[in-house]
Amino acid sequence: MEYSRIHKNAVKAWMIGRIIFLTIFFAIYYPVVYKLLMPRFGDMLTVKIGFNGLTFLFILFFLVNTFIMPMIQYKEWRYSIQQDRIELLNGVLIRSKVVIPISRIQYIEIERGPIYQIFHLASLDINTASDSHEIPALTLEEANEISQKLKTMIEMSDDVD
Structure with missing residues (x-):
C-alpha cells in the first residue's frame, strides 16, 4: 500500500x-x-x-x-485513501495508525487558519459519528481533490447499500 x-x-x-x-x-x-x-x-x-x-x-x-x-512530525505523517477506507499514520514517541471506513464518514470539512493561508495549506477534517480525524498541511487543491474523491466514494457506498 x-x-x-x-x-x-x-x-x-x-x-x-x-x-x-x-x-x-x-x-x-x-x-x-x-x-x-x-x-x-x-x-x-x-x-x-x-x-x-x-x-x-x-x-x-x-x-x-x-x-x-x-x-x-512531518517525516512521520502519512495517509492513504483506499476504496473502502482511509489510513492515517503519525506520531513520534507513540505511533498511531487510524483506519476510517468510508462507510462511517458523516461529513468532511476543509479548514484554513491564518498561518495555513500564508503557506497556501489546508487541513481536511474527516468526521464520523464518534470522532474527528485530520489530515493536516495539504495544499488547498489536494484538500479539495481528496474531499471530492471521498464524497464520490461515500455516494457510491450509499448506492450499494
Whole structure:
C-alpha cells in the first residue's frame, strides 16, 4: 500500500504557530514569575534556583518542540485513501495508525487558519459519528481533490447499500 505525505510547508507552519504560542507564554510567564512571585520570596536562594531551573526546562522543552519536533512530525505523517477506507499514520514517541471506513464518514470539512493561508495549506477534517480525524498541511487543491474523491466514494457506498 502506498502512503502519501503531507506538504513540506507543514514544518514552517507548525514552527510559526509554536513560536507565536511561545511568545505569548513567555510574555505572561516572565512577569508573573520574575516580577510578581520571586520578589515575594526575597533572598531565598532555593526558590531562585527552583524558578531559574524551571525556566531553563521550559526554554529547553519549547526549543525542542518548536524547532526539532515539526521536522520529525512531518517525516512521520502519512495517509492513504483506499476504496473502502482511509489510513492515517503519525506520531513520534507513540505511533498511531487510524483506519476510517468510508462507510462511517458523516461529513468532511476543509479548514484554513491564518498561518495555513500564508503557506497556501489546508487541513481536511474527516468526521464520523464518534470522532474527528485530520489530515493536516495539504495544499488547498489536494484538500479539495481528496474531499471530492471521498464524497464520490461515500455516494457510491450509499448506492450499494
